[in-house]
């Protein structure tokens with residue numbers, strides 16, 4: 001099989017409201033959808049969800065990166081994932097979400113050719129995944145109302161709460177949320193790089209007392225040594241890296257210096273399912289558990305992320321919930337998975353099982 005064409009389409013996504021995290025507030029996203037065609041009549045869909053503060057990419061940048069990669073991809077066998085990733089990494093530094101779009105389209109093609117869903121291509125056996133819901137920063141009372149809505153109306157049993165502005169205010173929000181949802185719901189927090197080491201210690205001790213089991217990215221992305229230091233001082237709560245962890249190399253370094261209990265793998269940061277699987281393997285060899293998170297992705301990338309969760313034993317958590325933040329009709333993407341409460345059942349169709357209005 002040979003790649004014959006790459007087609008791209010920009011997709012603006014308007015969020016239902018402003019989504020606030022420690023370092024920014026977001027009301028819109030602009031993604032790039034990719035279709036890769038082959039000489040055997042099979043086409044695969046991929047997606048880039050660039051996020052400037054984390055991947056350094058814009059939609060325009062993704063389009064330019066894909067143009068640059070196009071000549072090297074045309075004529076290649078889509079099954080040659082290792083070669084294709086090596087070629088992309090040699091040709092272009094970074095640009096992980098553009099590379100992810102290519103990677104996802106290739107897995108979609110491979111799955112379609114094999115007549116098997118991507119989660120099975122990746123080694124999985126069971127396509128049922130429990131997902132979590134995320135709450136942005138707002139007034140603590142409002143955050144507690146939203147948490148109760150996800151738990152009582154939508155059936156979520158794992159809630160991730162955005163924090164990282166000010167420890168005492170964050171603890172107030174967490175106290176109200178714990179009161180609102182009860183003791184059975186698992187709570188995680190994500191500081192999105194917002195704390196100092198001292199502030200993080202203060203916040204984490206309070207979070208642990210409220211039964212929060214994981215705290216994500218407390219310190220700035222560059223401060224891996226600080227995170228290792230923080231980890232040595234804290235008990236009763238796991239530290240997870242997100243913005244500090246892009247590539248498999250980052251994963252190896254974080255493991256070597258003991259900077260994490262867990263990793264948040266995002267396909268947009270690492271360049272797709274192939275490097276994502278490598279990160280999971282590095283984590284497994286150090287005894288770390290992983291979660292797969294997401295940017296503001298449509299069902300193309302969300303299905304891929306959930307497929308990785310379904311496929312790897314040490315990826316125990318899914319945070320693939322961006323579809324909750326916008327009206328999905330505007331994306332033109334359907335399928336991939338069905339939802340019952342917080343349990344997500346992956347499609348058994350070949351590939352990602354998504355239909356894309358391209």
Ligand SMILES: [Mg+2]
Nearest residue numbers: 190216217242
């Ligand atoms: Mg995060």
